[in-house]
Amino acid sequence: MHAMNHLAPHAIGKIEEDNIFKVGGKARQAKEQFGAENVVDGSIGILLDDQGQLALMSAVDTATNQLKREEYAPYAPIGGLPNFNEDVVSYLFGDHPTPKRAIATAGATGAVYQTVWNLLSVGDAFITHDYYWSPYRAIARNALRKLATFPTFTSEGGFNVAGALDEVRRSLAIQERALLIINVPCHNPTGMNLTAQEAQALRDGLVDLAKAEPNKPITLLIDGAYWEFEDAQKNKKLLDTFVGLPENLLFCVAYSISKSLTRYGFRVGSLIVSSDNRVIVDELIGTLTSSIRATWSNSPRIGQAVFSKIYRSPELSEQLLKEQQAFAKLCNQRGASFVAQADAAGLPHTPYQNGFFTILPTTEPQRIADKLAADERIFLVPMKKGIRIAFCALPTHQIDGLAKRIAAYF
Ligand SMILES: Cc1ncc(COP(=O)(O)O)c(C=O)c1O
Secondary structure (H helix, E strand, C coil): CCCCCCCCHHHCCCCCCCHHHHHHHHHHHHHHHHCHHHCEECCCCCCECCCCCECCCHHHHHHHHHCCHHHHCCCCCCCCCHHHHHHHHHHHHCCCCCCEEEEEECHHHHHHHHHHHHHCCCCCEEEEECCCCCHHHHHHHHCCCEEEEECCECCCCCECHHHHHHHHHHHHHHHCCEEEEECCCCCCCCCCCCCHHHHHHHHHHHHHHHHHCCCCCEEEEEECCCHHHCCHHHHHHHHHHCCCCCCCEEEEEEEEHHHHCCCHHHCCEEEEEECCCHHHHHHHHHHHHHHHHHHCCCCCHHHHHHHHHHHCCHHHHHHHHHHHHHHHHHHHHHHHHHHHHHHHHCCCCCCCCCCCEEEEECCCHHHHHHHHHHHHCEECEECCCEEEEEHHHCCHHHHCCHHHHHHCCC
16 A cells, blocks of 8 residues: 555546456467467457468558658648648548548547547546447546446347437436447447448437437547448448538547558547538637647657558559458458357357457356466457457468357357
8 A cells, every 4th residue: 555645536546457468468478388370369459461460551661661751750730731631531531511621630549539528528428339449438537537338239239229319318418418439330349330221320310319409519429440441332321321410410530540551550540520510610620729739739740641642642542442452351251250150159249240359248258268268278358248359360260160169168
């Protein structure tokens, strides 16, 4: 016990053990001891190729090598390079009619953080699905906000639109404003996505709530950190659903080059805000710019410059697209093959469409994950409601038969 605690009360109790890195460390030890081929490491949230090496896109290397020093060494403007902001909007939204602007952020993490900080009051809660990327909780806590969750799935395995809308209604009643964060496509940690009907029902339900309470602001933030791992047309359709919204319903998207360009270490993302009222968009961007200035000052320049270098070169864009599609196929085929075998073996899993992960639901995640590690040298991450398996990290040849081996422990 310390005699003295220097931490202010709000800062006390933040330290949390990171389960993902802990399991990853154990898997690394096992690889050293038994050889990598005898270990199944489905813990890491980063895309590896079938040889276990980091899967990196060479179009991004080419673009990086083309940059002159003046293009990456100076500070970026606080709100991001104008070309980058324009290019992200045009890349993601194309001909989508609603006025919108983007601001460069410190990854999608920065985009989520700024949204939570600026669109909710201290003590308010933001809403997300009950399977969620755990830093959401850390962001809520660090920003002196709370997290409210709803069950992600209906009993039929669809996305629980009604649950999301109930929480928005509750937020409006309790705190006079609501922020709903939905992480699609390729949801971390289940791999679910919204069907076109679910997206439409969500849009219509939010519009109804907004119209019923015209003085209360509602924000929907789509966290699209895994954007290119889903089919581009489906993504476009998702964005095109969110049009014709009332003024008090704001539509935002968080984007990231971490997975999209395999530049996790560049720490660059974007927050795009969209509303039919340009004054609202401009005020938000101005506010976010000041807020970023006061948080991390300005976002790293190199990733922004690289994104635009590629986007503005037809050859590099074409090469990047091919590489993105190849990587998406690699990861999604591992996932599809695993869930097909899990179904055959009677191993439960959350509804999986595409993406890096899915969850194997159990009430004893820690015990089963420990046992799989000890008996089978299969390293998966125990989470609150199940065990997370990372298809992004598993070489294709290790997928075959894996579900059956795991099923024996459920
Ligand atoms: C759901 C989700 N959102 C956001 C992020 C953060 O991405 P970035 O590296 O751009 O901050 C991640 C990264 O793992 C993620 O899984």
